[in-house]
Amino acid sequence: MDDKLIAAVEQLNEDKVFKLVEKRLKAGKDPVYLQEQIRLGMLKVGILYEKGEYFIADLIMAGEIVKNVLKIILAKPEDQHHNKTGTILLGTVQGDLHDIGKNIFASMVEAEGFEVIDLGIDVPPEEFVVKTKEIQPQIIAMSGVLTLALESMKKTVAALTAAGLRDQVKILIGGNPVNRISCDYIGADAFTNNTDEGVTYCKNWVAG
Ligand code: B12
Secondary structure, eight states: OOHHHHHHHHTTOHHHHHHHHHHHHHTTOOHHHHHHHHHHHHHHHHHHHHTTSSOHHHHHHHHHHHHHHHHHHTOOOTTOOSSOOEEEEEEEBTTOOOOHHHHHHHHHHHHTTEEEEEOOSSBOHHHHHHHHHHHOOSEEEEEOOSTTHHHHHHHHHHHHHHTTOGGGOEEEEESTTOOHHHHHHHTOSEEESOHHHHHHHHHHHHHO
16 A cells, blocks of 8 residues: 555645656556555545545545546556447436546546546436437446435436336446445446446456
8 A cells, every 4th residue: 555645645735646646657656556545545535524624625625636636647648549349328427426436437448448428427317318329338337426326326227227228238337335235226237336347347248
């Protein structure tokens, strides 16, 4: 574990986070490892928020720092892939505005050659339905960090089923509150709170 980097994120020390990340990247550290350290720092931010030591403004600041530093960590070399692996329709579900985990997942599947149509945050079920008809993705990936996101995911799968689209797509759900029980309740094909595992699901699905 990279204690220094984790602490810099926890202390919302943007300068230090950037300096440490740049240093680690130059030294050849794996971007996926660095991204995981950032996530661990964010977990500590969440704990301080729960304890009442940090406030919403701190969460917003933490979100901005991480968003900016991930641009450096996940910057991908141009022309990495020429053949499209598949298409993924992605979004943070209705009522949820958290997008850092979603954005990490997007960068990772793009690096594997997937085309990602990112609907952004607070995406209503109907928007997933309309875009699924339009784009015909092989995979729909939904992100949610709040507990309430589980209900939105369930509504989204129900809306896809009602529109007759459910059987045409694989559905992946990701984020802190997802687990086997919620996956069954929602009616998704797979769940994970680990982006690497999410990428593996997507690769396996398009490989048949
Ligand atoms: C930053 C942050 C915010 C920022 C978000 C900025 C942004 N652009 O995303 C802001 C300030 C907007 C915010 C707002 C709120 N937040 Co907030 N937030 C956080 C915090 C500190 C970090 C979240 C984060 O980005 N983590 C880092 C990323 C990398 O981790 P991640 O999102 O979990 O994603 C990883 C996996 O889950 C997974 N993953 C995620 N999505 C997907 C999708 C796919 C397809 C796959 C494969 C994988 C995957 O991969 C990622 C990488 O490992 C967490 C605390 C925590 N411990 O998580 C609270 C937290 C999530 N927030 C919380 C709360 C309560 C709120 C507010 C309600 C606060 C309020 N009173 O207003 C609002 C809700 C706004 C809304 N409607 O969404 C609670 C949620 C409690 C709950 N169980 O519902 C938490 C847990 C804090 C706490 N401990 O109380 N928040």
